[in-house]
Amino acid sequence: MENRPVKMNNHTNLLQLEEHIYNLVDVQTPNVYRNLFPYDEVPKIAFNDRIVPHNMPEEIWITDTTFRDGQQSRAPYKTEQIVKIYDDLHRLGGPKGIIRQSEFFLYSKKDRDAVYKCMERGYQFPEITSWIRANKKDFELVKEIGMKETGILVSCSDYHIFFKMKMTRKEAMNHYLSVIRECLETGISPRCHLEDITRSDIFGFVIPFCLELMKLMEEYKIPVKIRACDTMGYGVNFAGSVIPRSVQGIIYGLITHGGVPSELIEWHGHNDFYKAVTNSTTAWLYGACGVNCSLFGIGERTGNTPIEAMVFEYAQLKGTLDGMDTTVITELAEYFDKEIGYRVPERTPFVGRNFNVTRAGIHADGLLKNEEIYNIFDTDKFLNRPVLVAVSNTSGLAGIAHWINTYYKLTADKQVDKNSPLVQIVKEWVDEEYEDGRVTVLTDEELIDVITETCIKLGISLKK
Structure with missing residues (x-):
């Protein structure tokens, strides 16, 4: 020693x-x-x-x-x-x-x-x-x-x-x-x-x-x-x-x-x-x-x-x-998806399609009041991924309007509110889905189809 x-x-x-x-x-x-x-x-x-x-x-x-x-x-x-x-x-x-x-x-x-x-x-x-x-x-x-x-x-x-x-x-x-x-x-x-x-x-x-x-x-x-x-x-x-x-x-x-x-x-x-x-x-x-x-x-x-x-x-x-520059992470995920054909699993942190999507009705209500309640950080700032609220029978007109504005990344002058004809028509469709006995949240693909069809009927355009 x-x-x-x-x-x-x-x-x-x-x-x-x-x-x-x-x-x-x-x-x-x-x-x-x-x-x-x-x-x-x-x-x-x-x-x-x-x-x-x-x-x-x-x-x-x-x-x-x-x-x-x-x-x-x-x-x-x-x-x-x-x-x-x-x-x-x-x-x-x-x-x-x-x-x-x-x-x-x-x-x-x-x-x-x-x-x-x-x-x-x-x-x-x-x-x-x-x-x-x-x-x-x-x-x-x-x-x-x-x-x-x-x-x-x-x-x-x-x-x-x-x-x-x-x-x-x-x-x-x-x-x-x-x-x-x-x-x-x-x-x-x-x-x-x-x-x-x-x-x-x-x-x-x-x-x-x-x-x-x-x-x-x-x-x-x-x-x-x-x-x-x-x-x-x-x-x-x-x-x-x-x-x-x-x-x-x-x-x-x-x-x-x-x-x-x-x-x-x-x-x-x-x-x-x-x-x-x-x-x-x-x-x-x-x-x-x-x-x-x-x-x-x-x-x-x-x-x-x-x-x-x-x-x-x-x-x-x-x-x-x-x-x-963390926004590059989102760009890379999109590049892998669209150009390389590799889709990251939906719930993967930071890059999955649903990583900052709130689905539970009670959570969605809180998030619409203040996104800090159910979002890990300002995902819009760091990842160009604004927080999303999934649409269900509890979303209401405000929830549907929020989904459209955030998913399509609409600028302030193009954003829709609960009085928008587009939002009202989508809300009617959502209500019909749940009246028929549906219990699950609506998928992005379903909403996009309905919104696209409605936009054509109304003669309007949403540019993401």
């Missing part, structure tokens, strides 16, 4: 006793944490009540994987679609570039064409990075294109090392280190994707591996990033939960024991257990500067952490949007 060095933590301003160095534990049989992950049962969440302190960095940011992990789970985007989305990510990230990077495949000519066209934009943010196969030919390609960084897969759980790669931990580590060194030799900064970290041996493999990566960074004077990949969505944010499932435990370990600076740590989460957003926020709170996301959460299986979710998590944690 007496010989272990004490050093100042400049973030907490506290003296800390350095932990011992963790060496690779080269086991003969894989540690698959069968006590936590019994395959024929639901996974277990265990606790040891070891609490780690909050450690949020001064700067936090978002990185994008829409064109990489997002694109793996759907038909490939066309080149012009990628360029359009990239333009919008630039606008969304604002002047401070809160959306810091966007990663691209380089496998095909079409992939590379999209990269070249995006690079021609000349944006500082999102910086264009790549995802490649770990070989010298691809490293040279990254350098030739003019990128400074690339992602490299370094699977870290025994599930992957033993069962997929058919290696021991020592063999895997030596293989990974030789590949990373090869990347550094070409002058490219490697971003190490530690796949399946939430089922890995943190102290027996991950920490020793990160210590070796930090030595390489010191040797080559080139940043080596760590992306902590919760590939199966097993991560949890509960205080006192045990690693490898504890998100804060993993981040704490990477920083305190692995010596990885916060600005070189990213969290990449999946949503298999509905925890992608919460886990990403937790990674920020406990020391990771970056969270890796995709638009609308589109990604493998249940998807990635949605970019739009983390934009609003950022604002809640920092008390400011820092210049991010």
Whole structure:
């Protein structure tokens, strides 16, 4: 104890006793944490009540994987679609570039064409990075294109090392280190994707591996990033939960024991257990500067952490949007729907068609009196999405007029009121529906059909 060095933590301003160095534990049989992950049962969440302190960095940011992990789970985007989305990510990230990077495949000519066209934009943010196969030919390609960084897969759980790669931990580590060194030799900064970290041996493999990566960074004077990949969505944010499932435990370990600076740590989460957003926020709170996301959460299986979710998590944690243009989120949702043919599920927060639509009669009454009662924030200001009240038998003339004005985004001089012939005719139709025994609210499509038909009869036009 007496010989272990004490050093100042400049973030907490506290003296800390350095932990011992963790060496690779080269086991003969894989540690698959069968006590936590019994395959024929639901996974277990265990606790040891070891609490780690909050450690949020001064700067936090978002990185994008829409064109990489997002694109793996759907038909490939066309080149012009990628360029359009990239333009919008630039606008969304604002002047401070809160959306810091966007990663691209380089496998095909079409992939590379999209990269070249995006690079021609000349944006500082999102910086264009790549995802490649770990070989010298691809490293040279990254350098030739003019990128400074690339992602490299370094699977870290025994599930992957033993069962997929058919290696021991020592063999895997030596293989990974030789590949990373090869990347550094070409002058490219490697971003190490530690796949399946939430089922890995943190102290027996991950920490020793990160210590070796930090030595390489010191040797080559080139940043080596760590992306902590919760590939199966097993991560949890509960205080006192045990690693490898504890998100804060993993981040704490990477920083305190692995010596990885916060600005070189990213969290990449999946949503298999509905925890992608919460886990990403937790990674920020406990020391990771970056969270890796995709638009609308589109990604493998249940998807990635949605970019739009983390934009609003950022604002809640920092008390400011820092210049991010959140109206772009709505534009992107509309573009995906109309141009790409991908419709976001209706009740998805921020982007779903019904995310700020009030349907219950008693709620609608309150919302018509003051929208703050049942709206999360000024959705018109931040998302160009005025709050809507669904029409039912309790809506009345005022409710129908409100629906028409907000759905069609009518300017003050074109708005209708309860005395409008259009509103009165629609109200008569609504009453007839419920007199016939209907009990459900009316859908947008039904109302649009009736309103369109009535407008033609009345010789008027509603321009949305």
